[in-house]
Amino acid sequence: MQKMKVLVLVFVLAVMTILAGCGAKSSDSGASQNTQGGESTAESSAEPTSAEPTELTVINQDRWAPYVEKAVKIWNGEHPDQQVKLNQLVLGYPQLRQKITTAAAAGQAPDFSLIDSVWVAEFADAGYLKPLDSIDPDWVENDFKKDFYPVFVGGDSYEGKPYAIRSQTDMALIWFRKDWFSQEGIQPPKTWDELMAAAKHFSQKDVQAKYGNSQGIAFPGGMKAGETTTSLLMPFFWSSGADVFKDGKVVLDSTESKAAVQFLTDLVGEKASTKEVISYEWDRATKLLATGKVALSVGGSYEYAMIKNTTGWSDDEMKEKLGFVPIPAGGSGKVATSAGGMDYVIYEQAKQPELAMEILKIVTGPELMKEFVVDTAQNSPRISVTEGLDKDKDWFLAETGKFLYDANVRPVIPEYAKVSEQIQKMIESAVSGKTPADQAVTEAAKAISDVTGLPQQ
Structure with missing residues (x-):
């Protein structure tokens, strides 16, 4: 009987030793997995294990x-x-x-x-x-x-x-009904004058009766559209030869900037568009184009899928009916667009x-x-x-x-959000008729100088 107890005790000790050894391997493995580019905290005799992700x-x-x-x-x-x-x-x-x-x-x-x-x-x-x-x-x-x-x-x-690394990009475009333009014998607009003429053409009552639209062109014209207003309308400034900043100074208050704001104001003043643009949300303008309510819209390239889904057009129909150009040339003689x-x-x-x-x-x-x-x-x-x-x-x-x-690209400046807000206020104030275009630009330039701390030119 005594011999049997000794054998049982030896067996139990052996099992405990094996289990302890297994526990040690698990601990060593955990230490190795938690180490990145350094030595494991486990004993050097431990078996090597793969690193934890x-x-x-x-x-x-x-x-x-x-x-x-x-x-x-x-x-x-x-x-x-x-x-x-x-x-x-x-x-x-x-x-x-x-x-x-x-x-x-x-x-x-x-x-x-x-x-x-x-x-x-x-x-x-x-x-x-x-x-x-x-x-x-x-x-x-x-x-x-x-x-x-x-x-x-x-x-x-x-x-x-x-x-930073850009993952994708989008740009400002003039969307237009290519099929309507073809039927009316109108070419895609390359200049502001051509854009105005096309928008006014499709604002005529007899033309609207033919196509069922209610205005010529739509665009986001105020603060309700937020950043979309800035990103889509800044190219009008660039195509005019204007900018907001240059060489560490605010250069917005220029003849070229005032021409850009005046052109946007004239789209409403000459009945090519409507004063309601100041209350449009960010995607309203191009939704109007997609539903046949306007012949042209200032929109973003990212709206292609929305236009296709809204119209239900096939790929071939999109090619036949949908036209797009960059923002036409103003006083600079060059077309422009934004890269978001x-x-x-x-x-x-x-x-x-x-x-x-x-x-x-x-x-x-x-x-x-x-x-x-x-x-x-x-x-x-x-x-x-x-x-x-x-x-x-x-x-x-x-x-x-x-x-x-x-x-x-829009201004690369830490205070960009405040700058953009002033640009939106400027456009809305002028397009609504509240403030003359020249005055709106001058006031915006001063406000931007104040929020950035940069001097005006």
């Missing part, structure tokens, strides 16, 4: 989020020893800015996020963003500066440093800035970018992607992509 934190929007997921999947497939675990928060546009600024102020910014391109200067000036050339200068020199349209190389930089869009940025607080950059190089690389812009009917900020589009299948993107060589 590196977490990347991202704040994004729903249309963009799946492409970040695809990029991570591509990276993980090509880097079995450096796996990425994606922690991605998907928000709507109204929540995006507040979430990012709150997180950054608390020292909890993500590794990277999507932001509106007009926020870049503000975020960079606040110290939130990491310059891209401090992470991967070779990519900046050999890809960013060579394949992205020049307007984005400058527009996504602040004080000479590149801070959403940007990816990496934060100074990023825990994995180099890895974030690698993922963004895939997300904004030619392959995934082409897939994204074709899927969403958005324009590509990459020259090679635009040139590689199917000219028949992706005809709209191929054609509008050419306009990007005539594009400008």
Whole structure:
């Protein structure tokens, strides 16, 4: 009996030793998985284990989020020893800015996020963003500066440093009913005079009786449309030879700016449009075109899908009935458009800035970018992607992509939101008839000087 007890005790001790050994391996493995680029805290005799995936934190929007997921999947497939675990928060546009600024102020910014391109200067000036050339200068020199349209190389930089990568872009256009223009023998407008003449033609009662429209042209003319008013109407200033800033000074109060505001005012004054434009919401103008209520509208290229869905037109019908041109030439003699869009940025607080950059190089690389812009009917900020589009299948993107060589970005300045508000007030005040165009421009220039602290020229 005593011998039997000894044997049982030996057996129990052996089992406990084996279990303890297994527990030690589990602990060693956990230590190895929690180590990134350093030695494991486990004893050197422990068996080697693979590293735990590196977490990347991202704040994004729903249309963009799946492409970040695809990029991570591509990276993980090509880097079995450096796996990425994606922690991605998907928000709507109204929540995006507040979430990012709150997180950054608390020292909890993500590794990277999507932001509106007009926020870049503000975020960079606040110290939130990491310059891209401090992470991967070779990519900046050999890809960013060579394949992205020049307007984005400058527009996504602040004080000479590149801070953002454009994910897609959109632009201001004059949409028009191509079929109506053809029937009336009118050519697409290339100048302000031609634009005014076409809009006035389709404001005539006998012409309206033929097509069922109620006015010639629609455009967002006030603060109700918010940022859309600025982004779509600033090209009228550029085509006039005007701008808001130059060489660190406010240069808005110019003859060219006053001509641009006067032209917009005249569209209403000469009955080519209606004073109701000051109360239009951001997408109202082009919805009127899509429903046959106007012959022309000032809109954004991003509205192509909405027009197609609203009209129910096939691809062939879109080609036959829908026309588009950049904002016609004013006093400068040159057409113009704006280049908007959403940007990816990496934060100074990023825990994995180099890895974030690698993922963004895939997300904004030619392959995934082409897939994204074709899927969403958005324009590509990459020259090679635009040139590689199917000219028949992706005809709209191929054609509008050419306009990007005539594009400008809205002012790259930290106080942009306040500047934009003054531009909207200026346009609404003049178009409504409340303030003469010259006076509205002069008052806006002073207000912009006050909010930015920059002198007027």
